[in-house]
Amino acid sequence: MKYLLPTLGFAAAVAAHGYVDNATIANKVYTFYQPYQDPYISPAPQRISRPVQGNGPVTDVTIADVQCGGYSEGGIVGSSPAALHAEVAAGSEISLRWTLWPDSHVGPLVTYMARCPDAGCNNYLPGSSAVWFKVKEEGRTGTSDTWGDSKLMKAGSAATYTVPSCLKPGYYLVRHEIIALHSAYAYPGAQFYPGCHQLKVTGSGSSTPSGLVGFPGAYKGSDAGITYDSYKAQTYTVPGPSVFKC
Numbered sequence: 001m002k003y004l005l006p007t008l009g010f011a012a013a014v015a016a017h018g019y020v021d022n023a024t025i026a027n028k029v030y031t032f033y034q035p036y037q038d039p040y041i042s043p044a045p046q047r048i049s050r051p052v053q054g055n056g057p058v059t060d061v062t063i064a065d066v067q068c069g070g071y072s073e074g075g076i077v078g079s080s081p082a083a084l085h086a087e088v089a090a091g092s093e094i095s096l097r098w099t100l101w102p103d104s105h106v107g108p109l110v111t112y113m114a115r116c117p118d119a120g121c122n123n124y125l126p127g128s129s130a131v132w133f134k135v136k137e138e139g140r141t142g143t144s145d146t147w148g149d150s151k152l153m154k155a156g157s158a159a160t161y162t163v164p165s166c167l168k169p170g171y172y173l174v175r176h177e178i179i180a181l182h183s184a185y186a187y188p189g190a191q192f193y194p195g196c197h198q199l200k201v202t203g204s205g206s207s208t209p210s211g212l213v214g215f216p217g218a219y220k221g222s223d224a225g226i227t228y229d230s231y232k233a234q235t236y237t238v239p240g241p242s243v244f245k246c
Contacts, residue, residue: 017105017193018055019032019052019195020049020096021097022097023096023097024095024158025048025086025088025092025094025199026088031045033047033050033051033052035052035054038051046084047084048085048197049082049197050068050069050196051079051082052068053070053076055099058070058194059188059189059191061192061216061220062216063216064077064128065079065194066219067126067196067216068196069194079196081122083122084198085122086197087200087202088163089203090163090164090169090202090203091162091203092163093161093162094163095159096160097156102153105149105191106149106150107148107179107191108139108149108236109148109177110176110177110179110239110240111134111135111159111174111176112132112213113133113174115172116172118170120198120200121172121199124171126214128215130213130214132213133209133211133244134242134243135161135164135244136160136162137238137243139225159176161174163201165203166246167201167209168206169201169202171199171200172198172199172201173196174196175194175195175215176194176195177192177193177195184226190228194215209244211241213241218239219240225238
């Protein structure tokens with residue numbers, strides 16, 4: 001993910017990319033990390049979301065940036081923990097509002113979760129360990145021009161996911177992404193826009209999902225859902241494991 005500086009070129013670039021701006025969790029609105037504001041505020045705002053280094057993409061599925069964002073080219077490898085958690089009951093739906101998404105950047109919405117240590121997520125870095133399970137995916141509707149991210153191309157719309165109702169209480173890291181496929185006919189070409197936020201899940205569930213994957217590791221450049229011609233009327237398979245169900 002590349003830095004975009006506040007120039008005239010920046011204004012045009014902002015219109016071409018994006019990140020999650022805020023979320024509604026348990027009826028409370030949380031402002032997410034603001035890459036063009038937070039680094040310049042002292043003291044730094046405390047967030048539930050981990051830092052992203054701008055609104056540009058990650059294109060290499062083998063580097064740490066594909067997990068929660070980063071700028072390895074500039075020496076910032078991967079992301080870092082956030083200070084806070086949002087408390088939410090298992091079974092609740094969470095809404096994530098992106099900056100307005102460009103209509104050329106068609107692709108799926110994919111959401112994963114990973115259990116953090118009992119002390120919380122605020123000192124936890126998963127590395128490439130297999131800790132992630134998928135909780136939602138929205139790909140292409142048949143062979144139409146409707147994609148998971150199509151709803152985000154309209155102002156005021158949101159992506160959503162539901163915390164599995166059977167999930168064991170505790171702290172969880174959520175990885176949510178758009179995979180933009182407008183240039184994905186060859187690898188590298190797909191553009192990954194990942195971001196992570198931290199939850200404290202309550203409830204009486206007892207499930208600990210299996211079949212876990214790592215980031216990096218879950219995706220390969222040759223995956224059918226990563227090297228894909230989105231301009232053809234063809235079905236699409238979202239990359240990664242199957243969705244966890246209670």
